Amino acid sequence: MRKSLLLLLVLLAASLTACDAAPAAWTQTPPPSAPTAAPATGTAAPTSTPTAAPTITPVPTIQLLLFNDDELKAQVDRLAAKFMNQTHNPGLSIALAIRNPQIDQLQVMLLNYGLTGSEDKQPVTSDTEYEIGSITKVFTGIMLAQAIEAGTVKLDDPIQNYLPAGIQAPTFNGIPIKIADLATHRSGLPRDAQSDDPNDLYTYLDSIRLGYAPGSEYVYSNYGYELLGDILARQAGKDYGDLEFDSVSKPLGLMDTTMSLSAGQESRLARGHQYDDSPADYFPQSGAMGPAGYLHSTLNDMARFLAANMRPDSTLLGPELKLAQTSAAQGRNPGTGAGLGWDLVRPDSPQARIWKSGVTPGFSSYISFLRDGSSGFVLLTNGQYIDNLASDIIPLLGE
Secondary structure, three states, X not given: OHHHHOOHHHHHHHHHXXXXXXXXXXXXXXXXXXXOOOOOOOOOOOOOOOOOOOXXXXXXXXXXXXXXXXXXXXXXHHHHHHHXXXXXXXXXXXXXXXXXXXXXXXXXXXXXXXXXXXXXXXXXXXXXXXXXXXXXXXXXXXXXXXHHHHOOOOXXXXXXXXXXXXXXXXXEOOXXXXXXXXXXXXXXXXOOOOOOOHHHHHHHHHHOOOOXXXXXXXXXXXXXXXXXXXXXXXXXXXXHHHHHHHHHHOXXXXXXXXXXXXXHHHOOXXXXXXXXXXXXXXXXXXXXXXXXXXXXXXXXXXXXXXXXXXXXXXXXXXXXXXXXXXXXXXXXXXXXXXXXXXXXXOOOOOOOEEEEEEEOOOOEEEEEEEOOOOEEEEEEEOOOOHHHXXXXXXXXXXX
């Protein structure tokens, strides 16, 4: 495999026919200006003609190179076929990113299999929209890192400092829930809220009684991330979806990564399927659970997001991306860590594996990379069981 990678510069022209064509935003050109709503095609919404030409500051983006490696592709093809035969998932999208040390560039292979739905004849492409579920928490964690870098929030702050008037956060023997506890699943709060209505978010908090001290145990909590995202959004004076797009998706050039889809994006949305292969209801495009799991994305965008996290200093959000990847507490199991949205394996090692998975009623997703930036991958499917495929890709890439 390594020998074939070294032939990249010679074979690059041919490789573009083996994989999906790279979108224009993958070159080092400024992204479009901020849209007033979620964009349909990755271009800005029309605006009124300015009286003077605005000064456009170029946004540095990672220059990604598409590559083809016949041996690696054949191995992935076999794993994909096995996965789809076992799960009966209609469609699957895979991005592989490998650093070529000869040119110090990330090379990306984009592979798509199957259909956008079990009853559809439309093939999956790198522009197909998927629900990415709990990978949304990584975006919320990056937003928290931005607030920390800006000095408006501290990890050690009690969440009580940020609650609406009249709402009392629960404590345990006087120990308060801190911002860090929400971000690392150590708050002691329930896994899920009783309602997706934003109006119920804090009245529910007011009724909770903790069973153990915050910070002492890892217990996964979607509700904790709902609170975290809402705190950040209220501080910024924006809706969560707008804040996420303006502060994370747009600066990274992820124009198809958004909570609320435009009509054009909805036309590219795959149909999700449940564990029994039946079509699933879509997740809402707004609601209290938005910061925990309501984002959508495409393989093109998630490959770009993967590369940004593998090469954070090549983006506008370098310090924030690196902070989010830093272990802030022990993870679910010994030898693991919890970052700001990310899970870590071997957290103290230069070769820590940083990852996150997501599951909704109709979709499952996975993103993983090594801290040293040598390899990473993204998996998106309009069905379930994506962890099974991830467990095969991890050793294939030596992660």
